[in-house]
Amino acid sequence: EIVFDEILGSQTKVRHRETKSDYEFNRLLDGAPWRQASHALSFEALTPLGDDYDKLHSAKCILRSSEGAGRAIVRLAEGERLDIELATYQQIEKYIVSPKADQATPSLKRILADRKDENRERRQRLVHQLSELITAGDFYALGQPVKIKASSAATVLDELLNYLITNTYSKLPYLKVRQADPIAEIKAVLSAGDLAQHALALNGEAGNPLAVQELRDYLQLAASQSRVLLSDVVDRFAGIPWGWKPEWETVLLVARLFMAGEIKLMLEGSDLDPASAADPLTKSARFKQVSILKRKTADATTLRRARELYKDLFSQLGRDDEDSLVGDYRTRLSDWQSDLKSYAHTAATPHHPGKATIDAALARIGQQLAIRDSFAFIEALLSAKDAWQDTADDIHDLVNFYKTQITAWRKLLAALAQFADNREALNKVPQAATALAELALIRDNPQPYGQVNRIEPLVATVTTVNEQLAQDKREKALLSIDAKLAEVQKQLTAAAATPELSNKALKPLQDLKARIAGLTGIAQILYLQGQGGDAMDEAIALIETAAAKPIPVVASPGDAAKPVQTGHPNVPAPAPKTTRVVRAAEFSNQPYLETEAEVDAYLTRLKSELLAVVRAGQKARVQ
Numbered sequence: 216e217i218v219f220d221e222i223l224g225s226q227t228k229v230r231h232r233e234t235k236s237d238y239e240f241n242r243l244l245d246g247a248p249w250r251q252a253s254h255a256l257s258f259e260a261l262t263p264l265g266d267d268y269d270k271l272h273s274a275k276c277i278l279r280s281s282e283g284a285g286r287a288i289v290r291l292a293e294g295e296r297l298d299i300e301l302a303t304y305q306q307i308e309k310y311i312v313s314p315k316a317d318q319a320t321p322s323l324k325r326i327l328a329d330r331k332d333e334n335r336e337r338r339q340r341l342v343h344q345l346s347e348l349i350t351a352g353d354f355y356a357l358g359q360p361v362k363i364k365a366s367s368a369a370t371v372l373d374e375l376l377n378y379l380i381t382n383t384y385s386k387l388p389y390l391k392v393r394q395a396d397p398i399a400e401i402k403a404v405l406s407a408g409d410l411a412q413h414a415l416a417l418n419g420e421a422g423n424p425l426a427v428q429e430l431r432d433y434l435q436l437a438a439s440q441s442r443v444l445l446s447d448v449v450d451r452f453a454g455i456p457w458g459w460k461p462e463w464e465t466v467l468l469v470a471r472l473f474m475a476g477e478i479k480l481m482l483e484g485s486d487l488d489p490a491s492a493a494d495p496l497t498k499s500a501r502f503k504q505v506s507i508l509k510r511k512t513a514d515a516t517t518l519r520r521a522r523e524l525y526k527d528l529f530s531q532l533g534r535d536d537e538d539s540l541v542g543d544y545r546t547r548l549s550d551w552q553s554d555l556k557s558y559a560h561t562a563a564t565p566h567h568p569g570k571a572t573i574d575a576a577l578a579r580i581g582q583q584l585a586i587r588d589s590f591a592f593i594e595a596l597l598s599a600k601d602a603w604q605d606t607a608d609d610i611h612d613l614v615n616f617y618k619t620q621i622t623a624w625r626k627l628l629a630a631l632a633q634f635a636d637n638r639e640a641l642n643k644v645p646q647a648a649t650a651l652a653e654l655a656l657i658r659d660n661p662q663p664y665g666q667v668n669r670i671e672p673l674v675a676t677v678t679t680v681n682e683q684l685a686q687d688k689r690e691k692a693l694l695s696i697d698a699k700l701a702e703v704q705k706q707l708t709a710a711a712a713t714p715e716l717s718n719k720a721l722k723p724l725q726d727l728k729a730r731i732a733g734l735t736g737i738a739q740i741l742y743l744q745g746q747g748g749d750a751m752d753e754a755i756a757l758i759e760t761a762a763a764k765p766i767p768v769v770a771s772p773g774d775a776a777k778p779v780q781t782g783h784p785n786v787p788a789p790a791p792k793t794t795r796v797v798r799a800a801e802f803s804n805q806p807y808l809e810t811e812a813e814v815d816a817y818l819t820r821l822k823s824e825l826l827a828v829v830r831a832g833q834k835a836r837v838q
Contacts (some may be wrong), residue, residue, distance in 0.1 A: 217338070218260055219249050222346050222368045227252070229376040234387065236460035238380050255455055256379055257283060258372065260349070261290045263297055273353065273360065281358030284455050285383035287375045292351040294344055300337060307334045357382050384458025389426040397463035398497050404470045405489040405496070422471060426459070430468050434478060434509050442481065442506035445469065445495075449502055466496055469507065476538065476589045479508045488585060511590040513537050521593045524600055528607040541589040544596070551610055552580045558617045566628055566658050569616065572609045579606055612664045620667040627658060630674045633681075636736035640684050647680035685735040692744035696728045699751040706755050710762045720754035748796070748838050755794050794834045797824055 219225065219242050228239040240256040242249040245265030259279075261271055271279070271290060280288045311331050349368040354361040356379045363378075365371040381387070394400045430452070437443045449466065452459045459465050472478045473492065480487040482495055482505055495501040513521070521540060525533035529547050533540045555573050562570040579602070586592045596603060616624070631654055634641060641647040650673045657666045657673075703724065707717050727743050727750060734740050802820040805813070828835040 217342060218244060218262075218345060218349075221342055222349070223372055224369065226369075226372065229373060229380070231380045232377055233381070234390070234393065234460070236458075238376070238458070238460065240376060255284050255458075256376070256383065257286045258376060258379075259286065259288045261288060262345075263291060263293050263348075264301065276353065276355045277358055277360060280355035285357065285379055287356040287361075287379040288354070289349055289371060289375065290353045290355070291345070291348040292353075294348050297341075297344060297348075300341055300344075304334055304337045304341060307331075307337075380458065383455055385456045386429065387458045389429055389457070390423050390459055390464055391425075392421050392423055393464060394467065397461065397467050401463065401467050401470050401496055402493055404467065404474055405493045407474070423468065427468055427471065429457070430465070431472065431477065434472070434507060438478065438507050438509040442508050444503055445480075445505040445507060446502035448507065462499060466502075470496055473587070476541070476587055477510060479510055479588050481506045481508060486587075488587065510588045513590055513593050517593060517597070520597055524596060524603065527604055537589050537593070541592050544592070545584060548580050548584055552577060552584070554614055554617075555580075555610065558613060561617065561621075567624070568661055568663055569613045571661075572613060576606050576610055576613075579603075612662070616664050616667070620664065623667050623670045624663075626674060627654060627670045630677065631655065631658060633735065634677055636738045637681055637684060640737050641677065641681060644680050644684075647677050650674075650676040681735060685737060685740065688737050688740045689731060689734065692731045692740050692747075693728060695744050696724060696731065696747045699747050700724050700728070703751055703754045703758075706758045710758050712758060712761065716758065716761050720757050723750040724754065748836075752794060752796055752836065759794070794836055795828050796838050797821075797828060797835050798838050 227242070228237045230237055238256060239252070239254045240258050241252045241254050243257060243259040245262055246259070246267075261268060261276070265271075268290075276288055276290055280286050307330050311327055311334070346368045349371055350365050352371075354363050354371070354375055356375060361375060361378055363371060363374045365374055430448075433448075433451070434443070445466070448469065449462045451457075452465045453462060469478070469480075470492070473480050474489065480492050480496075482491070487495070487505075495505045518535070518537060518540065521544075522533045522535075525531070525540065525544060525547075533543045555577050558569065559573050559577070561567055562573050583592070583595060586595055631651075634651060638651070641651055654670070654673050654677070657663050657670065660666065700721065703720055707720060710716075712720070724747060727747055731740055731743050734743070799821060802824060803817050808814050808817060825835050825837075
């Protein structure tokens with residue numbers, strides 16, 4: 216207790232100065248363990264009170280320090296009265312804490328208190344003496360005497376254990392580069408997606424190539440046929456001769472091999488991907504749940520078949536070795552994936568081909584890229600060789616369509632939208648009807664890629680007919696509007712209209728004329744032509760209203776407001792006639808007139824209406 220708890224401060228682990236890692240050790244005193252432990256390293260103190268102290272000369276201490284995996288020994292120097300002082304201390308301490316001391320008389324209790332103070336001083340002397348004996352002792356480790364210059368027992372322990380760690384763990388220097396935060400580095404490695412870069416990083420200085428190779432060699436033997444637990448791997452490389460601590464440094468090496476595609480990680484029977492591996496690889500309590508399996512490698516025949524498939528899919532030669540070939544596949548599949556994702560939004564809009572094909576291809580590519588193991592990656596490709604060749608053909612069609620044919624396709628959709636208003640008239644022209652039907656079939660074809668070159672001539676055919684039909688209707692409509700403009704102008708002239716009134720009356724008809732001149736839709740042309748009659752009626756009504764208002768006569772200043780005497784009686788000007796529209800079709804109560812009687816009846820009704828308008832002092836406009 217005095218040696219290990221008081222002098223050495225209950226120290227059970229030591230910080231290695233070079234690696235800054237902590238190493239635990241067993242403690243023994245004269246061959247007996249102090250507080251049981253089962254660590255790889257041991258520190259033993261041999262005191263003059265031990266039974267074999269006199270026999271343990273230098274040669275025997277050297278031999279004793281070579282026992283076990285890693286042992287360091289300090290043989291304390293001989294001390295005067297050490298045994299007597301220690302025995303006296305124990306006897307007094309034992310009596311002081313015994314039940315008899317509690318029942319002692321007051322005078323005896325005063326004596327015991329004095330003895331207790333003396334014993335406290337005796338213990339301090341023992342601590343001081345033993346500390347000096349330790350620093351003045353002889354030191355041994357791993358079958359060798361060790362020269363240490365130390366001023367305190369704690370320094371002796373630190374120097375001796377550092378020597379022991381350095382020389383016990385001969386492969387400790389393999390970890391040349393250590394991480395300040397290895398857990399964060401594990402997460403960073405698992406989140407990086409470039410497998411080829413991970414493969415290169417393993418050989419770089421920062422990747423600790425010697426340590427990686429050591430781990431790789433072990434897994435090649437231990438994990439090629441059966442799984443090995445991550446906890447066993449961590450324990451193995453924390454032991455002799457590696458001593459890799461903290462445990463996260465070993466886990467980081469495992470993560471790098473995993474991301475380079477050299478090993479598989481499994482959790483409860485299921486393969487782990489990088490995202491799902493982050494949690495179990497950064498929680499030591501889950502190390503026993505993670506198993507490691509060395510990946511299989513493809514033989515020469517399989518690699519040849521994979522290279523042939525690569526040439527079929529991408530029209531290029533893949534590289535020879537397995538890792539490089541898989542890397543080439545990943546690069547090209549990722550390019551496909553990027554292209555298809557850029558087309559997906561457009562393909563989802565109406566009348567654009569390939570949405571289902573894009574979804575199926577992206578699903579296939581995503582499943583393939585998710586395979587981390589290169590052997591399984593190649594196996595999956597070859598087992599679905601025909602499907603991949605079909606997918607490649609589909610993707611080439613899609614890429615060609617959305618890169619080079621999309622402009623012609625947009626012309627098709629725009630033309631069909633433009634011709635929709637004139638479809639009825641166009642269908643009456645056989646040449647245009649045939650072309651329209653073919654354009655619609657191309658638009659509705661889920662794989663129209665081979666027909667896109669027919670779009671332009673078909674659109675040109677329909678455009679020619681459509682323009683001719685529209686031109687005819689447009690000319691008739693413009694003539695109709697011109698006639699109405701002439702009528703309004705006539706009324707304006709008769710009413711001696713002001714410029715403001717003329718502009719107001721003529722502008723609606725002029726606007727209609729301008730709109731009709733730019734239209735190609737027959738239905739729109741006819742509709743606006745019909746609106747011309749209403750516009751003319753509104754213009755004439757406007758003129759009539761303006762003409763009906765009396766013009767005020769302003770007399771000169773000082774004149775009396777009297778009617779102007781002209782020599783004739785003052786007769787008011789006649790009121791202008793208003794216009795009423797008579798729609799001739801409304802006076803027929805049947806769609807067709809088939810007999811003379813039906814015609815006479817119709818004309819009688821129409822004549823009656825027209826006479827009623829005239830007799831009412833209005834003008835009739837037949838429409």
